[in-house]
Amino acid sequence: MQSADKPLLERETPIRVALDAMGGDYAPHETVKGAVAALGRPGMELLLVGDAAPVQAELDKYDLEGKSVKVVPSEGRIGDDEHPLHAFRQKPDASVIVGTKLVKAGQADVMVSLGSTGASMATAALVLGMMEGLERPCIGGPFLGLAPRTVLMDLGSNVDCRPSQLLNFAALGSVFAHRFLGTENPRVALLSVGSEKSKGNRQVQDSYELFEQSHLNFVGNVEGMDFFSDKADVIVCDGFVGNILIKFTEGMGSALGGYLSKQLAPYMSEEQMKDVFNRLWQTTNLPRTMGGPLFGVNGAVIVGHGSSRADGVAGAINTAVRYVEMGLLESMRDELAEISRNGLAGESQ
C-alpha cells in the first residue's frame, strides 16, 4: 500500500482513505459509486470498509483497471437510531469502528463516513482519543453557500459549552480557515445579540474576555446578519445554537424553493427553474456536498451527510484527501497546545 507510483507534489506516498461503505441512507450502492468517481484523483488509495459480499458486488460493476481500491471486510453497521456508545460495545466489528481502527493502526490516513454522526464521533473519541482540552469532537466549517468562506463552529456536537471550550473551537476553526480555506489571519468572532462587549448571554459575556486575552485575531461579537456581512471568518457558538442554525437554513432553502417556484413560474420554464433551484439548494446545504472534519480527535475523520448521493460521497472523499495533504491535524494540535499554554494568563502575542 505504500507504493509511490502516483506521487503528489508534496507527498511521496499516496493518501490512504478508508471509506465506511455501509454508512449513509443509500449505502453501499451510492457510497461505492461515489468512491469509484473519487478514484479519478491521482495519488489516492481507497479502502472500502463494509460487509464484503455486497460491497464487492457493487464494486464489480465498474472497470477498476489501474485504480487502487480494495475491500476491508467488517460486520454490520451502526444506524442513526442506535445509541452510539451501546452500539460501539455491541458491534465491535461494525464498519465505522473497523474503518476508524485502520486510522489508529496507521493503515489509513483518514476515515470518511456518511453514517450516523453520533456513531462516528463516539468511535473517533474512543478509538483515536481527544486532543488536549477537548472532551468531545466538534464539527464545523462553512455551512452557507452564500458565505462559503465563513466557518461556523460548533455545528451540533456540544450543546452546553464552557468559555474554554468555545475558545478551543475558535482555535480549531481558525486553523481550518487559514490552512483549508486560505484565509490569512482569520478574524474570529463570538455569535451574540449585539456587537458591544456587554451584549450577549452569560456564556458569551464570560467568553469575551478569554477570547480577548488569547492570541487569536478576535474581532468581538457579531450578530445573526453578520454571516452575510464579511465581518468575521470564524464565528463561534455552542452546538445548540449552531445545530439550530444549520437545520433552519436547510429548511429555509427547501421552503424558499417552493415559494419561489410559484413566484417565478410566469418567467421561466420548469427546466430552467430546476436548474436555479438546484444551485439554490447547494447554497443552503453546503455541508451535504463536501462533508466536514471531526475536529479535536487524534486522527483524521471526515463526516458527510447521511442523505448524500454519489457526488456527496466523492465530495467528502476529496475533502478528506485535502485535509491530509494540508497537514491540518498537526496544525490543530499545535494550536490547541498554544491556547493551553497561554491559558487564562492572557499572554497574547
Added chain:
Amino acid sequence: MQSADKPLLERETPIRVALDAMGGDYAPHETVKGAVAALGRPGMELLLVGDAAPVQAELDKYDLEGKSVKVVPSEGRIGDDEHPLHAFRQKPDASVIVGTKLVKAGQADVMVSLGSTGASMATAALVLGMMEGLERPCIGGPFLGLAPRTVLMDLGSNVDCRPSQLLNFAALGSVFAHRFLGTENPRVALLSVGSEKSKGNRQVQDSYELFEQSHLNFVGNVEGMDFFSDKADVIVCDGFVGNILIKFTEGMGSALGGYLSKQLAPYMSEEQMKDVFNRLWQTTNLPRTMGGPLFGVNGAVIVGHGSSRADGVAGAINTAVRYVEMGLLESMRDELAEISRNGLAGESQ
C-alpha cells in the same frame, strides 16, 4: 375622547392609539405619514406624542377633515444608542415615556413605538408594571413570511432564561396564536436539536418536563427545519437564540436577493425582478411590516422596527388596534395566572 360616533362592531367607543411620533429612523416624517394612512380605519383615535412643533408641521401637510387625531406634546426622544434605564431617569418627558403614561392613565388604549425597543421595554416595565411571573417584557410573534402563522418566542429581550420563564413565554405565545392568529388549540414546542425528550441543552431538558405538566398543548421538541414543517404553532426559545434567528433570517433575505438577481437576470426584466424581491424581502422581514406586542406588561404596547417607513408605521398601528379589539391583554393575564396556579404541581387539564 370617549365619543362614540364611530362605533366598531364589538365596541361602543373608539380605540385610542398613542403613537410615539419621534420614534424610528425616519421620525417624525414617516411616523406622521403612516399615522395619517392608518386613520382611514374607522373607530380609532390617534394621539401623536412628540415635540409639538415638528409633529404639527408634518400633520399640517394632510387634509384631516373628519379624522380624529391630536398632538400630545412631549420633549425629546430616547435613541437606540442610549442606555434605556439611564435615559428613562434623565428624560422623563421623552415621547416614549409620555405615550406609555397615557396608557397607564387610561387616556390611551395602546401605545405604538418604532423607537428603541430597549427604551420601550424599560419604560413599559417601569410605568405599566409586569404581569405575574415575568421579570421583563418578552417579544415574539410570526417572524417568517414563509411560515406566517408560526409564532416564535422570545425574539431577543431575555437572553438567559429559566424553564419557568420559557413556560410563561409559551403561555403568552399560545394566547397570541389562538386569539390573534385564530389557531385552535395551538401546538406548543421547545426549539431544540432533536425531537426526542433527551435531546437538547440543559435548559431545554429542564424545561421539557415542566412543559409536559402544564395545561398547554405541548407537542415536544422541534428542530430548526420545523419552522417550515407545520409541526408546531408556537415555538419557544430564549431570546439569545431567537434574536440570532431573526437577524440571521433578515440577513439571509438580503443576501439571497443579491444571489438570485444574478441567477435570474437571464430570465426577467429588472422591474419584474424588483417585484419578486420585494415580496421575498417581506417574507423574511415580517416583523418590520406589522410590528408586534410587548408581552407580559400590564398594558398594551406594540413595537415596530426602527427602519419602518410609513407603511410599516401604519401596519404597527393596525396591529395595535386588533390587539385591543381582541382583548389579548386580559386573556394573557388569565393564562399566566393559570400557569402560576398549576405551577410545578403538574395539574394538567
